[in-house]
Amino acid sequence: MLTLSHTQDFIDTEERYGAHNYHPLPVVLSKGEGVYLWDVEGKQYFDFLSAYSAVNQGHCHPRIINALVTQAQQLTLTSRAFYNDQLGKAEEYVCQLFGYNKALFMNSGAEAVETAIKLARKWAYQHKGIADNRAHILVAGGNFHGRTTGIVSFSDSPESKDQFGPYLPGFTIVPYNDLEALEAQLKSNPDICAFLVEPIQGEAGVIVPQEGYLAAVHNLCKQYNVLLLADEIQTGIGRTGKLLASYYDDVQADVLIIGKAMAGGVLPVSAVLANDDVMLCIRPGEHGSTFGGNPLAAAVSVTALKVIADEELPENAFELGLTFRERMQQLQNSYPRIITAVRGRGLLNAIDIAGGLNFTAWDVCMKLKDNGLLAKPTHGHTIRFSPPLVITAQQMDTCCDIIEKTVTEMVS
Missing domain, CATH: 3.40.640.10 (Type I PLP-dependent aspartate aminotransferase-like (Major domain))
Incomplete structure (x- = not known):
């Protein structure tokens, strides 16, 4: 009998027995707390999707x-x-x-x-x-x-x-x-x-x-x-x-x-x-x-x-949203041929990845995953960033650093 102890085992089982109506990133999550998620291998990630904004209060509050x-x-x-x-x-x-x-x-x-x-x-x-x-x-x-x-x-x-x-x-x-x-x-x-x-x-x-x-x-x-x-x-x-x-x-x-x-x-x-x-x-x-x-x-x-x-989470979302978009706009200024738009309000934000490159928004999200941050593309070229509203200023700075590092790695 197969012992499900590794990421691919879980993915294979779901692919075999589940309907194919989603195309998830290849990460299998087993624990969440606040802004963090952990996979079955024990790796920690920042959650920048918040289950499509369903966990604004953070995981397992x-x-x-x-x-x-x-x-x-x-x-x-x-x-x-x-x-x-x-x-x-x-x-x-x-x-x-x-x-x-x-x-x-x-x-x-x-x-x-x-x-x-x-x-x-x-x-x-x-x-x-x-x-x-x-x-x-x-x-x-x-x-x-x-x-x-x-x-x-x-x-x-x-x-x-x-x-x-x-x-x-x-x-x-x-x-x-x-x-x-x-x-x-x-x-x-x-x-x-x-x-x-x-x-x-x-x-x-x-x-x-x-x-x-x-x-x-x-x-x-x-x-x-x-x-x-x-x-x-x-x-x-x-x-x-x-x-x-x-x-x-x-x-x-x-x-x-x-x-x-x-x-x-x-x-x-x-x-x-x-x-x-x-x-x-x-x-x-x-x-x-x-x-x-x-x-x-x-x-x-x-x-x-x-x-x-x-916990004044709307206020936190407003302030850290300003921080996030400022950092992303700086990143766009550095890579205008890669990032074509930055937009959002509060902690509901997105960037657009240019077409015609040797990588896609999906590839960027895969590299973000490798670097410890989970986000998901939509409409092929857009990446949404919506972390739990409990995120701190220090955590936001760390996450913006991860995004900047990832984009730099994609073009190097």
């Missing part, structure tokens, strides 16, 4: 783990057939934290996006007076909101969409960061009920819109009686240097979608928040989830969100 263990010993799941003693407290906490009347807890980010779409359509028929089955939703080009068949219907990424049809109707893509195109659509179709958008596009390569974009979007939505659905699954919970990326534009979206770091990477939790006029459009029996709002998730979420505030 002791307060979050303690909340998990304590609640797991009491009650984990009741379904929503009954009340439990944790969900109401969690709903109250997130409503007060983000400034809404109501919260609807789900599990994955994709589930939360689907929930927001259903809410918007119900609101369209009950409040805006749109005829049945005619409600229309605008989405942004380059969007990524999940991988359900409904969500991929309005993706413009062939990788996400091709050969998963037939596609769900009722969506139109407008260019991201283009107010004129958005208003043209709003003017042309009175059946539009919502605009679903990421304040910063994460999967697209950390695309930051022009200053004031979201505020202008919100004003247009108000003008045309359309709901603004803000997908802050990746950008929220302190990642961009504020509790929500929307706050850079002083925007309170009509519907807020959050997830990922809601539970500090301990278990999947997401939520949709809205005021009564939107949320109460859905009545008993019309939407739900067996695991959504379970007492374990509720208890862990409150603690995870309190860690964000108590």
Whole structure:
């Protein structure tokens, strides 16, 4: 019998028995603490992906783990057939934290996006007076909101969409960061009920819109009686240097979608928040989830969100994000033919690697791994850098040194 004691053994087993729907870096992780990860060989790495921003509070944060263990010993799941003693407290906490009347807890980010779409359509028929089955939703080009068949219907990424049809109707893509195109659509179709958008596009390569974009979007939505659905699954919970990326534009979206770091990477939790006029459009029996709002998730979420505030992690993300981008811009100045762009907000950042070189962004990430830092490319040429928000200034300097060393090694 094979003893799994080496990296390749684990990889081979997963390749044999698992679906081939991911292309991971060839590293097998077995332990995490704070900003660090360790592989099965005992090598230590800096984590600069944070499980796609799900572990903003750092790996295995002791307060979050303690909340998990304590609640797991009491009650984990009741379904929503009954009340439990944790969900109401969690709903109250997130409503007060983000400034809404109501919260609807789900599990994955994709589930939360689907929930927001259903809410918007119900609101369209009950409040805006749109005829049945005619409600229309605008989405942004380059969007990524999940991988359900409904969500991929309005993706413009062939990788996400091709050969998963037939596609769900009722969506139109407008260019991201283009107010004129958005208003043209709003003017042309009175059946539009919502605009679903990421304040910063994460999967697209950390695309930051022009200053004031979201505020202008919100004003247009108000003008045309359309709901603004803000997908802050990746950008929220302190990642961009504020509790929500929307706050850079002083925007309170009509519907807020959050997830990922809601539970500090301990278990999947997401939520949709809205005021009564939107949320109460859905009545008993019309939407739900067996695991959504379970007492374990509720208890862990409150603690995870309190860690964000108590440890001032958005503030840390803001300051160290400035440090990171300054160092990367210096690196770009040194290697302008290698690094073609540096962008981001807070600790959600990216660099672009030029095409036509004898190496790719993937190769850079492989060399970063060898040098003790884990990051992942997206769209072939972009490398995202999103460490846990608990990273210190000293650790950030060390990591920037690793990135600089790696780029230098790639061109030498």
